[in-house]
Amino acid sequence: MSQTPSTPPHDHHGDSGRALAEFRQFRERMNTRILGENNLVINRFFNLDGRAYEGGALDVKTKELLGLVASMVLRCDDCITYHIIRCAEEGVTRDEVFETMSIGLIVGGSIVIPHLRRAVDRWDEVERARAT
Amino acid sequence: MSQTPSTPPHDHHGDSGRALAEFRQFRERMNTRILGENNLVINRFFNLDGRAYEGGALDVKTKELLGLVASMVLRCDDCITYHIIRCAEEGVTRDEVFETMSIGLIVGGSIVIPHLRRAVDRWDEVERARAT
Amino acid sequence: MSQTPSTPPHDHHGDSGRALAEFRQFRERMNTRILGENNLVINRFFNLDGRAYEGGALDVKTKELLGLVASMVLRCDDCITYHIIRCAEEGVTRDEVFETMSIGLIVGGSIVIPHLRRAVDRWDEVERARAT
Amino acid sequence: MSQTPSTPPHDHHGDSGRALAEFRQFRERMNTRILGENNLVINRFFNLDGRAYEGGALDVKTKELLGLVASMVLRCDDCITYHIIRCAEEGVTRDEVFETMSIGLIVGGSIVIPHLRRAVDRWDEVERARAT
Amino acid sequence: MSQTPSTPPHDHHGDSGRALAEFRQFRERMNTRILGENNLVINRFFNLDGRAYEGGALDVKTKELLGLVASMVLRCDDCITYHIIRCAEEGVTRDEVFETMSIGLIVGGSIVIPHLRRAVDRWDEVERARAT
Amino acid sequence: MSQTPSTPPHDHHGDSGRALAEFRQFRERMNTRILGENNLVINRFFNLDGRAYEGGALDVKTKELLGLVASMVLRCDDCITYHIIRCAEEGVTRDEVFETMSIGLIVGGSIVIPHLRRAVDRWDEVERARAT
Numbered sequence: 001m002s003q004t005p006s007t008p009p010h011d012h013h014g015d016s017g018r019a020l021a022e023f024r025q026f027r028e029r030m031n032t033r034i035l036g037e038n039n040l041v042i043n044r045f046f047n048l049d050g051r052a053y054e055g056g057a058l059d060v061k062t063k064e065l066l067g068l069v070a071s072m073v074l075r076c077d078d079c080i081t082y083h084i085i086r087c088a089e090e091g092v093t094r095d096e097v098f099e100t101m102s103i104g105l106i107v108g109g110s111i112v113i114p115h116l117r118r119a120v121d122r123w124d125e126v127e128r129a130r131a132t
Numbered sequence: 133m134s135q136t137p138s139t140p141p142h143d144h145h146g147d148s149g150r151a152l153a154e155f156r157q158f159r160e161r162m163n164t165r166i167l168g169e170n171n172l173v174i175n176r177f178f179n180l181d182g183r184a185y186e187g188g189a190l191d192v193k194t195k196e197l198l199g200l201v202a203s204m205v206l207r208c209d210d211c212i213t214y215h216i217i218r219c220a221e222e223g224v225t226r227d228e229v230f231e232t233m234s235i236g237l238i239v240g241g242s243i244v245i246p247h248l249r250r251a252v253d254r255w256d257e258v259e260r261a262r263a264t
Numbered sequence: 265m266s267q268t269p270s271t272p273p274h275d276h277h278g279d280s281g282r283a284l285a286e287f288r289q290f291r292e293r294m295n296t297r298i299l300g301e302n303n304l305v306i307n308r309f310f311n312l313d314g315r316a317y318e319g320g321a322l323d324v325k326t327k328e329l330l331g332l333v334a335s336m337v338l339r340c341d342d343c344i345t346y347h348i349i350r351c352a353e354e355g356v357t358r359d360e361v362f363e364t365m366s367i368g369l370i371v372g373g374s375i376v377i378p379h380l381r382r383a384v385d386r387w388d389e390v391e392r393a394r395a396t
Numbered sequence: 397m398s399q400t401p402s403t404p405p406h407d408h409h410g411d412s413g414r415a416l417a418e419f420r421q422f423r424e425r426m427n428t429r430i431l432g433e434n435n436l437v438i439n440r441f442f443n444l445d446g447r448a449y450e451g452g453a454l455d456v457k458t459k460e461l462l463g464l465v466a467s468m469v470l471r472c473d474d475c476i477t478y479h480i481i482r483c484a485e486e487g488v489t490r491d492e493v494f495e496t497m498s499i500g501l502i503v504g505g506s507i508v509i510p511h512l513r514r515a516v517d518r519w520d521e522v523e524r525a526r527a528t
Numbered sequence: 529m530s531q532t533p534s535t536p537p538h539d540h541h542g543d544s545g546r547a548l549a550e551f552r553q554f555r556e557r558m559n560t561r562i563l564g565e566n567n568l569v570i571n572r573f574f575n576l577d578g579r580a581y582e583g584g585a586l587d588v589k590t591k592e593l594l595g596l597v598a599s600m601v602l603r604c605d606d607c608i609t610y611h612i613i614r615c616a617e618e619g620v621t622r623d624e625v626f627e628t629m630s631i632g633l634i635v636g637g638s639i640v641i642p643h644l645r646r647a648v649d650r651w652d653e654v655e656r657a658r659a660t
Numbered sequence: 661m662s663q664t665p666s667t668p669p670h671d672h673h674g675d676s677g678r679a680l681a682e683f684r685q686f687r688e689r690m691n692t693r694i695l696g697e698n699n700l701v702i703n704r705f706f707n708l709d710g711r712a713y714e715g716g717a718l719d720v721k722t723k724e725l726l727g728l729v730a731s732m733v734l735r736c737d738d739c740i741t742y743h744i745i746r747c748a749e750e751g752v753t754r755d756e757v758f759e760t761m762s763i764g765l766i767v768g769g770s771i772v773i774p775h776l777r778r779a780v781d782r783w784d785e786v787e788r789a790r791a792t
Binding site for chain 5: 026027030031033034037039041042045046049070071074076077078079
């Protein structure tokens with residue numbers, strides 16, 4: 001990585017090691033603040049959002065791939081990052097992630113490409129973190 | 133089904149047996165016309181669209197579920213119908229389809245519900261066709 | 265209305281009296297079928313969807329206007345129809361509906377116009393039903 | 397056309413000759429009703445929408461192609477139909493329309509395909525009307 | 529706040545006091561530059577955009593809530609920030625903002641959550657600015 | 661320009677000279693990494709994406725304007741930046757870019773405005789680079 005720029009311009013994350021940590025910190029901090037507001041609808045939705053990815057007729061891994069492809073075609077970087085992290089935790093392989101992303105690309109078109117670039121960057125980051 | 137209205141209002145398909153047949157006919161007729169135009173980019177895209185769902189690191193069934201959830205969150209009834217048909221052909225179970233659709237609903241929100249209604253109607257139609 | 269065509273082309277509802285009845289029937293029939301499936305995530309989402317529009321810090325009427333404008337910018341005809349019906353039930357005036365729709369139009373752009381046409385047609389239909 | 401089904405399933409227009417006429421009638425009827433409401437914001441927006449496609453640094457034809465591709469990637473059938481009609485009036489050729497649609501397809505992905513089918517059907521209809 | 533990271537990762541705003549100031553400066557600077565171009569359509573649209581939120585049958589506060597929920601479901605952080613600021617100026621309460629955001633969340637789904645996090649962060653920032 | 665802030669808040673690019681260079685570097689670096697993965701579908705899509713903008717019945721310049729307006733209404737900053745750069749290379753004038761953007765604004769609505777601000781900032785940057 002040393003020959004590549006340390007500051008990828010479109011995610012603005014300084015170095016990639018810090019990026020995932022920051023993502024997690026902001027996510028956790030704001031979730032706490034939002035849930036602490038005790039808005040019934042929001043809190044139940046957050047709970048339901050967790051439930052949707054639990055294993056059932058489909059296993060957790062497949063559900064994370066579904067979450068990943070849905071996030072790609074809707075073009076949400078944070079959602080992609082979240083599901084990339086979860087996919088890695090569930091043992092999804094690099095080829096499986098790329099095939100999932102290829103379907104997101106075909107369905108969603110070239111408008112997905114900037115998100116694909118950041119998604120691959122994020123996946124590489126997660127893989128490096130696991131290798132250490 | 134005899135006690136339900138024979139003309140569901142929001143897909144306007146007369147009776148459900150005819151609906152799938154009409155979907156297939158129009159799809160086939162227009163695909164022929166479009167490909168016959170010999171626009172290089174369009175024809176290659178159609179070819180690539182077929183390739184994306186072939187088995188690889190992920191099996192065909194998983195890829196069809198990915199196609200289904202992506203179509204749901206992007207709210208395209210025809211794309212949903214196509215993947216519903218393909219899911220049935222690949223032996224996806226009713227529970228697997230509902231869990232896939234539940235993720236589409238959570239990710240995409242209540243705006244997905246009208247498409248969920250038509251998707252379930254379509255799935256029922258495909259199941260009835262298989263039962264005959 | 266007698267001088268206007270009885271079959272508006274882009275909602276395909278035959279006559280307008282039947283259109284709302286059909287919308288309600290299909291909606292009810294499919295909701296029953298979907299909820300009968302007992303998918304935990306889907307059923308809880310449907311319940312939560314109802315809760316979100318109950319009165320609280322904001323009254324029911326304001327929440328229905330929020331639902332209407334959100335449905336317009338996301339361009340979902342069925343969602344618009346539903347909130348149009350609910351707005352009428354909550355005593356929203358014609359001017360209030362048009363101002364809400366004007367914000368939907370400014371935020372969402374000319375791509376919203378076909379949905380605006382159908383929304384106004386639906387609102388007129390609801391008003392006529394009330395007048396009878 | 398006699399060898400093709402007379403009722404294309406996904407636009408539900410009976411026969412194609414009637415479809416364009418109905419589109420125009422409903423559009424005109426609702427525009428009259430909407431503008432008659434005298435909502436300042438809506439009326440000015442409609443006026444501005446017309447202005448945007450007038451010739452300037454770019455000619456009218458190019459602007460109609462821009463309107464067409466924007467309508468395709470946003471997947472609005474009525475908007476596509478409108479710009480297809482306008483493109484024909486401005487002398488856009490079949491090849492130019494297909495190249496414009498190919499860019500819409502690449503940018504927007506396979507989710508655009510159902511709209512592409514209906515757009516080509518509409519273009520054929522407009523061409524037949526001109527041939528008569 | 530002192531125990532939380534001073535650089536929330538996904539809005540990249542350094543500290544929150546600076547963020548709103550920067551938002552306003554860039555917005556103002558670019559609006560001046562854009563309007564100075566004298567493109568008739570763009571300038572009239574900017575004018576109309578201001579008009580749409582003026583009081584009428586609905587009061588300004590309700591219109592700002594409509595603008596906020598529309599911005600949330602369309603997932604535009606800058607638009608959300610703008611309406612958050614305007615809501616605060618119109619005396620919207622914290623509970624009213626959360627209920628509006630809960631409808632945006634239900635309608636738009638979990639894909640809205642990253643924007644909800646930043647919206648709440650922005651609202652807290654606006655509240656702190658008012659407290660000083 | 662010297663009296664304006666050197667760090668526009670919503671694109672976070674430090675100074676504008678560096679912004680375009682960073683965009684290009686990240687784009688190039690990630691494209692290399694993605695294509696090196698040898699996923700057939702992704703690689704063919706990237707190839708096809710290039711083909712779509714080659715001259716044919718429509719010239720390259722017109723196709724870049726189509727790419728620009730499609731990117732605006734789909735609200736993708738990176739895609740807009742790419743087509744802004746390409747438009748400049750093809751000799752598109754400032755007036756032509758503003759008219760294209762005005763159509764994107766009318767079709768896509770006020771939700772496009774934050775992207776319009778960044779697009780104009782980018783165009784100014786490209787013009788300054790050409791002037792040097």
